[in-house]
Amino acid sequence: MGKVIVVTSGKGGVGKTTSSAALGAALAQGGDKVVVVDFDVGLRNLDLVMGAERRVVYDLVNVIQGEAKLTQALIRDKRVETLYLLPASQTRDKDNLTAEGVAAVIGALKANFDWVICDSPAGIERGATLAMRHADIAIVVTNPEVSSVRDSDRIIGLLDSKTLKAENGERMEKHLLLTRYDPLRAERGDMLKVDDVLEILSIPLLGIIPESMDVLRASNIGSPVTLADQGSAPALAYFDAIRRLKGEQIPVTVPGEKRGFFGKFFGRKAA
Amino acid sequence: MNLFRLFSRPRSAPAARERLQVLLAHERAAAGGDADLLGKLRDEILRAISKHMQIDDDKVSVRMERGAQVSTLAVDIEVPFDAGKKAA
Numbered sequence A: 001m002g003k004v005i006v007v008t009s010g011k012g013g014v015g016k017t018t019s020s021a022a023l024g025a026a027l028a029q030g031g032d033k034v035v036v037v038d039f040d041v042g043l044r045n046l047d048l049v050m051g052a053e054r055r056v057v058y059d060l061v062n063v064i065q066g067e068a069k070l071t072q073a074l075i076r077d078k079r080v081e082t083l084y085l086l087p088a089s090q091t092r093d094k095d096n097l098t099a100e101g102v103a104a105v106i107g108a109l110k111a112n113f114d115w116v117i118c119d120s121p122a123g124i125e126r127g128a129t130l131a132m133r134h135a136d137i138a139i140v141v142t143n144p145e146v147s148s149v150r151d152s153d154r155i156i157g158l159l160d161s162k163t164l165k166a167e168n169g170e171r172m173e174k175h176l177l178l179t180r181y182d183p184l185r186a187e188r189g190d191m192l193k194v195d196d197v198l199e200i201l202s203i204p205l206l207g208i209i210p211e212s213m214d215v216l217r218a219s220n221i222g223s224p225v226t227l228a229d230q231g232s233a234p235a236l237a238y239f240d241a242i243r244r245l246k247g248e249q250i251p252v253t254v255p256g257e258k259r260g261f262f263g264k265f266f267g268r269k270a271a
Numbered sequence B: 001m002n003l004f005r006l007f008s009r010p011r012s013a014p015a016a017r018e019r020l021q022v023l024l025a026h027e028r029a030a031a032g033g034d035a036d037l038l039g040k041l042r043d044e045i046l047r048a049i050s051k052h053m054q055i056d057d058d059k060v061s062v063r064m065e066r067g068a069q070v071s072t073l074a075v076d077i078e079v080p081f082d083a084g085k086k087a088a
Helices: A016-029 A060-064 A099-112 A126-133 A146-159 A183-188 A194-201 A213-220 A233-245 A261-266 B002-008 B013-030 B037-050 B083-087
Strands: A003-008 A034-038 A083-086 A115-119 A137-142 A173-181 A205-210 B060-066 B071-077
Touching (some): A003 A016, A003 A099, A016 A034, A016 A173, A034 A099, A060 A099, A115 A126, A146 A173, A146 A194, A173 A194, A173 A233, A213 A233, B013 B060, B037 B060
Parallel strands (some): A173 A205
């Protein structure tokens, strides 16, 4: 049985889809069988970020409505053999996502894949709660910015109350993925530091993804950043994150940290 | 002049951190949590002081710093110039 991960955040635009694609690809690049599921019905984007937008025929809603088989809707990545995508519907009504339908799809995916990564829509509505409902592990994506941290706190509350695990009295495994981090600005005191965010949210740190041009460049060409530029700072950070996800104990550092002249003398390590 | 700004401009991250701590303490309590220590403290302190002088609700800040061994509680209350007269 595979593990179900929900990539969630509360606030939109913090990097859920980018991170879902990058983490999924990184796991698949290591040989694991991975499917990334887009739960953002109505506003799908995962297909675009993964470069499969022109190959979508059937989607998650088609499968749930019984109009297509799961195998017909799954899109295999052209670059990595063990990476699959289950796209969201673009035009349909969100209410077509039924609780039973989602349960059946996740159940079938779990049986066939090592990892099922659910890319959650933003917000705390039905779509987001359905995406997290069956998760074994939650990755909370947060920017070092007040509105993002606040909404993440809210989502952590939901993860502890509205998921199957919570209802069964189990503890949901939660991890923080801090994205768009700029070590220089944090050092200067104009961006929340890693320690600040960790203290406020108090869930373990999975990784720090540095603010980088490479992320936008990768999404421009429709490739997860771990595939587009394997040696880039964000890619290395995602590779480290999946090692931690698999249980390895490796220290978290800020990748690609550029230090200014003053940083060299007065700086302190951010993690 | 980047170097000059480095010294002259106040840093915004500590403000962000402080605002979040206070806000989330309130919100966690509203969501049914039990950890609204800061919120309760703030309300009670406010009530106690307003018995004796008029203070502005917004000018009271209660801040908790949690350390490994010691936590500190900082209460910051701005008392207006003519506060004593009004209540007395």
